[in-house]
Amino acid sequence: MAEPALVASESLAGCRARAARTVLGQVVLPGEELLLPEQEETDGPGFAGERPLRLNAGIRTRLRVVCGPGLRRSGDRLLVTKCGRLRHKASGCGSSGGIYWVDSQQKRYVPVKGDHVIGIVTAKSGDIFKVDVGGSEPASLSYLAFEGATKRNRPNVQVGDLIYGQFVVANKDMEPEMVCIDSCGRANGMGVIGQDGLLFKVTLGLIRKLLAPDCEIIQEVGKLYPLEIVFGMNGRIWVKAKTIQQTLILANILEACEHMTADQRKQIFARLAES
Amino acid sequence: MKETPLSNCERRFLLRAIEEKKRLDGRQTYDYRNIKISFGTDYGCCIVELGKTRVLGQVSCELVAPKLNRATEGILFFNLELSQMAAPAFEPGRQSDLLVKLNRLLERCLRNSKCIDTESLCVVAGEKVWQIRVDLHLLNHDGNIIDAASIAAIVALCHFRRPDVSVQGEEVTLYTPEERDPVALSIHHMPICVSFAFFQQGTYLLVDPNEREERVMDGLLVIAMNKHREICTIQSSGGIMLLKDQVLRCSKIAGVKVAEITELIQKALENDQKVRKEGGKFGFAESIADQRITTFKMEKAPIDTSDVEEKAEEIIAEAEPPSEVVSKPVLWTSGTAQIGEGIENSWGDLEDSEKDDDDEGGSDEAVILDSVKMDTGVEVSDIGSQDAPIVLSDSEEEEMIILEPDKNPKKIRTQIACTKQEKAPSKKAVKKRKKKRTTN
Numbered sequence: 001m002a003e004p005a006l007v008a009s010e011s012l013a014g015c016r017a018r019a020a021r022t023v024l025g026q027v028v029l030p031g032e033e034l035l036l037p038e039q040e041e042t043d044g045p046g047f048a049g050e051r052p053l054r055l056n057a058g059i060r061t062r063l064r065v066v067c068g069p070g071l072r073r074s075g076d077r078l079l080v081t082k083c084g085r086l087r088h089k090a091s092g093c094g095s096s097g098g099i100y101w102v103d104s105q106q107k108r109y110v111p112v113k114g115d116h117v118i119g120i121v122t123a124k125s126g127d128i129f130k131v132d133v134g135g136s137e138p139a140s141l142s143y144l145a146f147e148g149a150t151k152r153n154r155p156n157v158q159v160g161d162l163i164y165g166q167f168v169v170a171n172k173d174m175e176p177e178m179v180c181i182d183s184c185g186r187a188n189g190m191g192v193i194g195q196d197g198l199l200f201k202v203t204l205g206l207i208r209k210l211l212a213p214d215c216e217i218i219q220e221v222g223k224l225y226p227l228e229i230v231f232g233m234n235g236r237i238w239v240k241a242k243t244i245q246q247t248l249i250l251a252n253i254l255e256a257c258e259h260m261t262a263d264q265r266k267q268i269f270a271r272l273a274e275s
Numbered sequence: 276m277k278e279t280p281l282s283n284c285e286r287r288f289l290l291r292a293i294e295e296k297k298r299l300d301g302r303q304t305y306d307y308r309n310i311k312i313s314f315g316t317d318y319g320c321c322i323v324e325l326g327k328t329r330v331l332g333q334v335s336c337e338l339v340a341p342k343l344n345r346a347t348e349g350i351l352f353f354n355l356e357l358s359q360m361a362a363p364a365f366e367p368g369r370q371s372d373l374l375v376k377l378n379r380l381l382e383r384c385l386r387n388s389k390c391i392d393t394e395s396l397c398v399v400a401g402e403k404v405w406q407i408r409v410d411l412h413l414l415n416h417d418g419n420i421i422d423a424a425s426i427a428a429i430v431a432l433c434h435f436r437r438p439d440v441s442v443q444g445e446e447v448t449l450y451t452p453e454e455r456d457p458v459a460l461s462i463h464h465m466p467i468c469v470s471f472a473f474f475q476q477g478t479y480l481l482v483d484p485n486e487r488e489e490r491v492m493d494g495l496l497v498i499a500m501n502k503h504r505e506i507c508t509i510q511s512s513g514g515i516m517l518l519k520d521q522v523l524r525c526s527k528i529a530g531v532k533v534a535e536i537t538e539l540i541q542k543a544l545e546n547d548q549k550v551r552k553e554g555g556k557f558g559f560a561e562s563i564a565d566q567r568i569t570t571f572k573m574e575k576a577p578i579d580t581s582d583v584e585e586k587a588e589e590i591i592a593e594a595e596p597p598s599e600v601v602s603k604p605v606l607w608t609s610g611t612a613q614i615g616e617g618i619e620n621s622w623g624d625l626e627d628s629e630k631d632d633d634d635e636g637g638s639d640e641a642v643i644l645d646s647v648k649m650d651t652g653v654e655v656s657d658i659g660s661q662d663a664p665i666v667l668s669d670s671e672e673e674e675m676i677i678l679e680p681d682k683n684p685k686k687i688r689t690q691i692a693c694t695k696q697e698k699a700p701s702k703k704a705v706k707k708r709k710k711k712r713t714t715n
Contacts, residue, residue: 160286193284
């Protein structure tokens with residue numbers, strides 16, 4: 001008896017809004033409607049998933065909920081625009097607030113505020129640089145947004161140089177803006193990347209994987225050769241090792257990691273460590 | 276969308292790597308990337324993969340009026356398209372310089388080399404000829420489009436079958452594939468383009484440049500050749516000065532590469548033919564494997580199985596014993612059935628009712644039984660001597676059988692008298708016995 005009821009409720013959820021909390025880490029599809037926890041609570045647990053979200057109506061405790069990439073507010077509804085896994089990061093104050101976003105597998109980058117990216121300077125015009133970040137539009141970067149830069153003391157940036165920076169403005173239908181300093185005015189690792197080394201592109205999913213706090217791949221790569229490496233959230237990786245040969249090996253390994261299982265990867269690293 | 280610019284560091288790295296005779300994907304100077312040819316379910320449809328560069332070729336045909344100056348020749352038409360799907364920098368609906376250049380080169384390579392017998396495409400001179408149209412679509416751009424496109428075009432043409440026609444007088448009959456087998460085109464030879472990229476004003480040379488190598492190259496030399504080492508087209512672009520021996524060396528390399536590629540094409544065509552004949556599975560869905568993304572896979576967590584058995588036993592011991600469930604119908608007696616638990620069914624329970632009956636009459640029959648036992652005891656010994664059937668059981672019915680033969684009624688009677696004397700049974704029982712005997 002219990003099984004048919006379960007199936008029925010699942011098929012119901014397919015066409016109606018699901019509570020965001022219940023589908024965390026699960027695959028969501030474009031066009032799906034989601035309910036945020038606060039909406040769920042006002043409706044009571046029995047009615048969770050029954051009514052679509054109303055962001056403006058009857059919010060007792062104002063929770064800060066941020067819709068990240070892959071989610072979009074359409075009127076009073078919250079819609080999924082990409083297929084992938086729903087993720088959530090709780091904010092400091094409350095458990096139900098925080099950021100919701102969809103981790104999807106794609107190559108095209110869409111600028112997101114706060115992302116650290118690698119850009120290529122395409123033009124110098126007046127007091128701003130145009131930087132290609134792989135998005136639909138080049139980002140703008142003020143020459144004052146470098147550490148220690150003043151009107152008189154301009155940074156030495158040429159067309160074609162690589163820039164590691166952070167987005168401060170990334171809105172829909174607007175030119176994104178980058179800076180190479182943090183809020184304290186320090187470079188904090190950002191700025192122009194050296195002239196040597198190799199830049200290559202991987203998928204955004206692989207970058208996220210590599211940037212995860214305890215990524216095995218990076219640890220294993222670090223054991224192979226001494227290297228310098230920069231990851232941009234826009235899918236670009238800059239890597240530099242002592243020789244061209246080593247740089248090429250590192251680039252090829254990182255690229256190939258996406259389609260290898262953990263065992264295959266370990267084998268390859270073991271073989272490389274021998275040679 | 277604008278093309279992603281090439282950064283200074285990429286350019287510098289690439290040139291330095293080429294100086295060291297190293298390439299980004301680990302190839303040698305004269306190596307081609309992996310070529311993969313897969314066929315669609317229809318004739319004349321193929322996808323050629325050259326590394327990550329992918330070209331889809333599709334051939335179609337149509338009966339049209341010939342050109343006025345060439346009344347007996349069929350028409351060949353080539354069209355390469357660079358869609359935005361291949362690279363975001365390609366603009367749709369615009370003839371870019373690159374596209375014009377590639378289309379011209381393809382036409383020169385395939386039409387002007389007369390690799391296809393156009394006269395065999397004539398149906399009625401001056402009135403009807405076949406127009407063969409080759410559509411090539413770039414699906415993904417990773418450099419060296421022309422080589423991939425030329426391979427795709429010739430493979431698609433070799434694979435193509437046109438409907439059979441017959442001419443009787445003025446009448447032209449077109450047969451469907453069911454009526455008559457479609458006819459392959461007659462192809463004299465297979466011209467294949469081989470690209471050479473030159474760097475540092477011709478100091479370094481690479482075969483089959485990929486997209487990034489193409490961006491930093493100074494010049495490009497394309498040689499179209501067939502396996503008989505006949506050059507069909509040669510084109511140099513980029514405006515570099517090439518030396519005579521460089522071109523000669525390139526043509527030698529091209530000869531080797533073309534021989535390899537032709538062999539591969541022939542093998543692929545044979546394979547497809549074989550599969551079709553055997554009725555196996557063919558088509559893109561079968562031949563193009565999809566890649567898996569494994570970085571997101573959860574690793575299997577190791578499970579400690581050392582004391583699983585004890586734990587399982589503990590759990591079993593602690594748990595309440597499950598109620599007995601009988602999955603199969605229980606057949607107590609014939610004609611009754613019971614599934615699962617429940618109160619025992621007494622319907623048609625013959626044995627039980629018999630038992631009850633026995634109990635009822637137990638008090639007065641007990642005496643009779645005693646006397647009967649006595650009887651049988653005597654009888655058995657008698658029967659043994661008279662070769663009568665031996666009956667060892669002591670039920671009432673058999674008793675009667677034993678009593679049936681009237682050979683020694685006297686004896687029995689005397690026996691009964693004996694028992695009367697010995698045990699002095701109740702009169703009632705004796706009467707009963709007598710009655711029985713009389714009925715017999």
